Amino acid sequence: MSIHAPSAADTAAIRQALASGQLAVADPATGYHRSIWADCPGDGHSAGTWRIVRGAGHAITELTMRCPACGQEFVAATESLYLR
């Protein structure tokens, strides 16, 4: 079981990316794009984005993640998201 605690910088970058309708964040140091993940509430596996809800101006307002280990779908709170 893996527990990921997002850093404040990651959370801020994720909020900014979602507000502009993006699901990846470019690392300012390397230029490498990192994707948004959340841990499955059932088993702690890293779950990728499965569905999104868009609001005004294409902003992403809700992320549904799907766990590759158990198949559970769950809505992830922004604070629980992290980059990998």
Ligand SMILES: [Zn+2]
């Ligand atoms: Zn799971």
